[in-house]
Amino acid sequence: MATKYDPLRIWLENHAASDRIRASFREIEAILGFELPSSARTRPQWWANAGGSHVQAAAWMGAGRRARQLDLTGEQVTFESARRPSAAPQGGFAEAAAPFIDDAIVIQKAALRGGVMRMLEDYRDAHGGDLADAAAGLLNEAGLARRRQLLDWVRANAPKVSGDSTDLIREDRDSR
Numbered sequence: 001m002a003t004k005y006d007p008l009r010i011w012l013e014n015h016a017a018s019d020r021i022r023a024s025f026r027e028i029e030a031i032l033g034f035e036l037p038s039s040a041r042t043r044p045q046w047w048a049n050a051g052g053s054h055v056q057a058a059a060w061m062g063a064g065r066r067a068r069q070l071d072l073t074g075e076q077v078t079f080e081s082a083r084r085p086s087a088a089p090q091g092g093f094a095e096a097a098a099p100f101i102d103d104a105i106v107i108q109k110a111a112l113r114g115g116v117m118r119m120l121e122d123y124r125d126a127h128g129g130d131l132a133d134a135a136a137g138l139l140n141e142a143g144l145a146r147r148r149q150l151l152d153w154v155r156a157n158a159p160k161v162s163g164d165s166t167d168l169i170r171e172d173r174d175s176r
Helices: 006-013 025-032 038-042 055-062 116-127 131-157 165-174
Strands: 020-024 065-071 076-081
Touching: 006 025, 006 055, 020 025, 020 065, 025 076, 055 065, 116 131
Parallel strands: none
Antiparallel strands: 020 076, 065 076
16 A cells, blocks of 8 residues: 655665665655654654554565664654664564664663763763764763772782782692
């Protein structure tokens, strides 16, 4: 059955060689020949990878794509090949999904406290990318800091031994 979103499906099919296609909402509107509904600009659920009555999703899914890395503020979305090995499992966005989405993680803006959004925006401004890249960068930095803390704790609390690891290995071997 033909829908008004078929031009988007055809455009995506014509770019089948690309695993990832980043498009602005204005580009999509030019392809479609009409403006996207206001809900496309305000509700992440509009971009859910769900069929049924969602004719817009049927268009990109019919082209073998999934909507990913939605940026409502920047009015951009990435369409990834559903055949990519790293693509997330099928299914829609979380009910109150945030406007930045990674292959396997959805961060709900409502779940972020205090200055977290400001921290993400500052990180994005300093390092480039989108809010999802900023979230990943900050989490990676936090993970490294935590690993350093654990190593420092082990160094401070591990039993002190004389000699080096070679001596310990020999001692263990000789005791058998």
